[in-house]
Amino acid sequence: MVVAITRPTKIKISKSAITHNVTVTREMSGAKFMFLAVKANAYGFGLQTMAQAAIKGGVDGLAVAVLDEALALRQVGITVPILILGITLPQYAKLMADNDLIATVSDVAWLRQAADNLGATANPLQVNLGVDTGMGRIGFRERDELAEAITYLQQSETPFIYQSIMTHFAEADSLNNDYFHEQLANWHTLTDDLPMPPMVHLANSGAALYHADEIPTDYIRAGTVIYGMEPSRGSVLPDNYLKPVLTLETELIYVKKMPANAAISYGHTYHTQEGEWIGTLPIGYADGLPRPLKGFEVLVNGQKAPIVGNLAMDQMMISLPEELPVGTTVTIIGQQGQYENTLEDVAQHVSLAPWVVATGLQERLMRVIVD
Numbered sequence: 148m149v150v151a152i153t154r155p156t157k158i159k160i161s162k163s164a165i166t167h168n169v170t171v172t173r174e175m176s177g178a179k180f181m182f183l184a185v186k187a188n189a190y191g192f193g194l195q196t197m198a199q200a201a202i203k204g205g206v207d208g209l210a211v212a213v214l215d216e217a218l219a220l221r222q223v224g225i226t227v228p229i230l231i232l233g234i235t236l237p238q239y240a241k242l243m244a245d246n247d248l249i250a251t252v253s254d255v256a257w258l259r260q261a262a263d264n265l266g267a268t269a270n271p272l273q274v275n276l277g278v279d280t281g282m283g284r285i286g287f288r289e290r291d292e293l294a295e296a297i298t299y300l301q302q303s304e305t306p307f308i309y310q311s312i313m314t315h316f317a318e319a320d321s322l323n324n325d326y327f328h329e330q331l332a333n334w335h336t337l338t339d340d341l342p343m344p345p346m347v348h349l350a351n352s353g354a355a356l357y358h359a360d361e362i363p364t365d366y367i368r369a370g371t372v373i374y375g376m377e378p379s380r381g382s383v384l385p386d387n388y389l390k391p392v393l394t395l396e397t398e399l400i401y402v403k404k405m406p407a408n409a410a411i412s413y414g415h416t417y418h419t420q421e422g423e424w425i426g427t428l429p430i431g432y433a434d435g436l437p438r439p440l441k442g443f444e445v446l447v448n449g450q451k452a453p454i455v456g457n458l459a460m461d462q463m464m465i466s467l468p469e470e471l472p473v474g475t476t477v478t479i480i481g482q483q484g485q486y487e488n489t490l491e492d493v494a495q496h497v498s499l500a501p502w503v504v505a506t507g508l509q510e511r512l513m514r515v516i517v518d
């Protein structure tokens with residue numbers, strides 16, 4: 148159900164910024180094949196919007212967390228390779244095979260159960276073996292079990308394809324590389340001299356950008372960087388090589404001149420000055436803006452205007468620099484004149500990571516592709 152058609156509050160996704168970020172990531176990492184991670188509604192940027200724009204912008208495949216996300220992409224006609232990063236129940240093996248999806252596998256038992264489900268299906272199931280080198284999440288942790296899985300894939304009468312193998316770094320975007328190197332050493336211990344499939348991918352954004360000389364990067368799985376968020380948040384590299392992809396805009400829906408000392412919003416934490424112009428915005432914390440965003444300066448008429456009082460569920464108030472008409476554009480994330488607010492700015496104001504803020508942006512915000 149689409150519930151975001153008539154609101155003046157919307158997310159704009161810049162196609163040219165995505166293309167720019169894909170291009171620089173390819174140059175910096177040397178990647179020949181790039182999966183874009185579009186899990187969690189494409190980090191909140193909008194699954195279909197982001198997937199279609201990114202494919203036009205040069206990504207080669209998509210990576211999702213769960214089968215449902217992959218099926219949604221196939222339903223809108225997306226045909227590029229899709230990797231499911233999480234573990235899917237083996238009873239959906241045939242459904243994955245029929246939809247030409249790549250399933251991540253962490254143990255041999257899963258393969259045996261999937262074989263029962265696949266039966267003599269005409270469609271083969273592409274398998275991605277996960278290797279746990281220190282993330283402690285999913286994946287093979289023992290070399291002999293991994294070797295057994297590879298042998299099983301190669302010898303099984305079930306139409307499995309040993310398509311892919313991966314590991315995931317827990318710390319690829321820090322100035323301290325010790326744990327990265329520990330994981331890389333584990334990777335070699337676990338996989339060296341075992342038969343490798345066509346797709347070997349170790350790198351997320353941080354690993355692809357900062358460690359391209361130490362790991363294979365022909366295939367990478369990038370998220371953060373393509374969305375224009377610097378993985379180290381500026382600590383390893385300044386963020387100026389990326390372009391921001393997301394703009395969050397709304398309009399003044401109501402404007403009023405206040406008397407002195409009038410209270411604003413729940414908890415009446417803010418009191419107006421005599422003659423202060425207060426604008427109401429049709430967006431609130433239920434749209435995904437963090438509730439502690441009070442005090443953050445949004446942009447209106449090329450000027451800064453602070454959020455005053457507590458955010459409500461669907462609305463919030465700003466203190467206007469002057470009287471402005473209803474319908475005036477208000478930019479919460481994005482640029483107006485000389486000022487720019489980024490996801491990182493919002494994140495810093497509320498002590499969260501930018502990708503945590505982004506994944507909170509709700510479905511009821513319309514997503515539109517621009518430029």
Ligand SMILES: *Cc1c(COP(=O)(O)O)cnc(C)c1O
Pocket residue numbers: 184186232315350351352353368369370371372378
């Ligand atoms: C989310 C995810 C990625 C993408 O990570 P970024 O840091 O956003 O580039 C890559 N691999 C796996 C397994 C993931 O879960």
